[in-house]
Amino acid sequence: MRSQRDRTIAFLMLLPSLALLGLFVYGFIMQAIGTSMSDWGTNPAQPPLAINVVKSFVGFENYHNIMTDLLEFSFRNSLINTFFFTVFFVAGCLGVGLFLALLLDQNVMGEGLFRTIFLFPMALSFVVTGTIWRWMLQPGGGINTLPTAIGLPPITFGWINSREVAFGFEWADVPRILTVVGVAILSILALRFALSGRRRALMVVGGIAALLIVLFVAGFWNLIWLPLDTPEAEASIAPKGFNLALIGVIIAAVWQMSGYTMAMFIAGIRGVSEELREASRVDGCNELQMYRYIILPQLTPIFLSAMIILGHISLKIFDLVFAMAGPDNAQTVVPGLLVYTEGFRENSFAKASAIAVIMLFGVAIIIVPYLWSQFREASRADR
Amino acid sequence: MTAYTPRQWRRYTLRTILYVALIVMTLIFLLPIYLVVITSVKNPADIKLATAWLPPTQIYWESFQEVLVVFGPRLRNSVALVIGATAISSILGSINGYVLSKWRIPGEKILFPLMLFGMFIPYQAILIPLFDFMRSIGLYGGIPGLILIHVVYGLPITTLIFRNFYVDIPDEMLEAAAIDGADFFSIYTNVVFPLSIPGFVVVIIWQFTQIWNEFLFGVTMTANDSQPITVGLAQLAGGEAVKWNLPMAGAIVAALPPLLIYIILGRYFIRGLLAGSVKG
Numbered sequence: 001m002r003s004q005r006d007r008t009i010a011f012l013m014l015l016p017s018l019a020l021l022g023l024f025v026y027g028f029i030m031q032a033i034g035t036s037m038s039d040w041g042t043n044p045a046q047p048p049l050a051i052n053v054v055k056s057f058v059g060f061e062n063y064h065n066i067m068t069d070l071l072e073f074s075f076r077n078s079l080i081n082t083f084f085f086t087v088f089f090v091a092g093c094l095g096v097g098l099f100l101a102l103l104l105d106q107n108v109m110g111e112g113l114f115r116t117i118f119l120f121p122m123a124l125s126f127v128v129t130g131t132i133w134r135w136m137l138q139p140g141g142g143i144n145t146l147p148t149a150i151g152l153p154p155i156t157f158g159w160i161n162s163r164e165v166a167f168g169f170e171w172a173d174v175p176r177i178l179t180v181v182g183v184a185i186l187s188i189l190a191l192r193f194a195l196s197g198r199r200r201a202l203m204v205v206g207g208i209a210a211l212l213i214v215l216f217v218a219g220f221w222n223l224i225w226l227p228l229d230t231p232e233a234e235a236s237i238a239p240k241g242f243n244l245a246l247i248g249v250i251i252a253a254v255w256q257m258s259g260y261t262m263a264m265f266i267a268g269i270r271g272v273s274e275e276l277r278e279a280s281r282v283d284g285c286n287e288l289q290m291y292r293y294i295i296l297p298q299l300t301p302i303f304l305s306a307m308i309i310l311g312h313i314s315l316k317i318f319d320l321v322f323a324m325a326g327p328d329n330a331q332t333v334v335p336g337l338l339v340y341t342e343g344f345r346e347n348s349f350a351k352a353s354a355i356a357v358i359m360l361f362g363v364a365i366i367i368v369p370y371l372w373s374q375f376r377e378a379s380r381a382d383r
Numbered sequence: 384m385t386a387y388t389p390r391q392w393r394r395y396t397l398r399t400i401l402y403v404a405l406i407v408m409t410l411i412f413l414l415p416i417y418l419v420v421i422t423s424v425k426n427p428a429d430i431k432l433a434t435a436w437l438p439p440t441q442i443y444w445e446s447f448q449e450v451l452v453v454f455g456p457r458l459r460n461s462v463a464l465v466i467g468a469t470a471i472s473s474i475l476g477s478i479n480g481y482v483l484s485k486w487r488i489p490g491e492k493i494l495f496p497l498m499l500f501g502m503f504i505p506y507q508a509i510l511i512p513l514f515d516f517m518r519s520i521g522l523y524g525g526i527p528g529l530i531l532i533h534v535v536y537g538l539p540i541t542t543l544i545f546r547n548f549y550v551d552i553p554d555e556m557l558e559a560a561a562i563d564g565a566d567f568f569s570i571y572t573n574v575v576f577p578l579s580i581p582g583f584v585v586v587i588i589w590q591f592t593q594i595w596n597e598f599l600f601g602v603t604m605t606a607n608d609s610q611p612i613t614v615g616l617a618q619l620a621g622g623e624a625v626k627w628n629l630p631m632a633g634a635i636v637a638a639l640p641p642l643l644i645y646i647i648l649g650r651y652f653i654r655g656l657l658a659g660s661v662k663g
Contacts, residue, residue: 010486028509123645125596141432319598360508
């Protein structure tokens, strides 16, 4: 029998790790939130690295500044870059990863070798990947000159140094765009639930859509998405939209990470039993129908996990952009880089902390429900 | 000549398309590697954008010598960092996993997810307080400090992998040992640890690769003479007038250790990779 004494020892053995993580994760997060509401490094009268630097409480002033001040347009652009990067990076990894997994599910000769090749970039550092792809995507060389090998004219696109902006929009329009898109997606969902008679799901989705509309009409977003100080000036020096220079970074990121989604999908496909496949064939499914109706639906949880894991990676992306485009490239700026440049080069600790807290908030919105659902599932399975 | 039935033709064509697709994807995945390797062994005078894809006329190894001179101290830093941080975080993770999977801890249903959250946070969020803290305890800028940082932020994943690994060890084995009078530590050393070798392989490989490849802490928490290899590579490749032979040789040197591990022990690497998508 395991004694009470041993239980106490067990807890004591866990304690150092708990204490370290408590301090290094939660303690530091609290401190970062505190710093983000101070003037550490933004008050010219106080040298930021002085031993007895005086930090005063300024409330949400730093947040207000990075959302509205013309000089802080990099932060706004970094948010937009993160959005487009996330969309294309996640879609690219899911698409390429699923394609590779389906190819490898066909009893391929040399399957292990192919898998090794598609997954090897995962073993590399983002800095290595960035360095390699920076050379691959040189404007006058690399893949731009590949077409000349078969007699075609070279490509002239500036993969990582283009200054073009696509899908342009006004900063002030973002809440409206998001509300319209959100309501549209929810309506499609609602329609599907209505057709399949899922009353409760329909009510939930409809409720969320109604809430979005009410929040928009009531002007709630004006409290978060603050109006810019100088919208015209900002539109001319830092237009909002999809910076095409991000395409190069997205390609490199998909090259590195799609093997990961492939591995997840392969694990999922292999989890579909041979009996189920055989049964579908007996019922007259051809191979294509089998994938469409038997295997893909079983992969939904994997799609979700992959989207969450990749999505939170892209919110944190830093080293890849650093190595490919440099820390100071205005076209490819992301929040992770701004924390570095503002905090560790400019010593504007308060401003950097505000950006970092917003990053953390974004990641937490995705990860907390994910962890929660994983543990709820696990404790259900225990019962 | 054999005559094929339409059915066989169909199958034959589909198979051909399948292999063509696989080979095209393989070429796309390996294209950057080809370019890196040929650029790294070209004489810098011969590296021109227009002829970047042509193989070198003569193999030129000097870039690697030059890179090894530049990287020398940083390679040593990375090796020390990786060995120290991997060893400590694996051992602590193993003990944590043992406690969390086999001993009832008050509040473990809350404590464990709270621990795991630490591996998902953007480290930017704790960077400035960390910088402050490391300075105040006098560990800022050196390898020991960096080891401490990697140990702490490695704890969630090592604990998770070991916990999920130990859950599969039948409780009866532990009960039997307990009845024979084994206490907390002797159950660990006599029953759990001997069964842990595959778990340790997965965790060590994972931590080794992660820490070797890490950049953010490397660039913010080190002084000049304690930088790891990734920071060295970023400096080598940064800046405008780059001689591309050096960054490419540097990329190969920096990539080689994790790549070799991946090729030799790929199975375990993938297990670590998939463990990162949780399952509590």
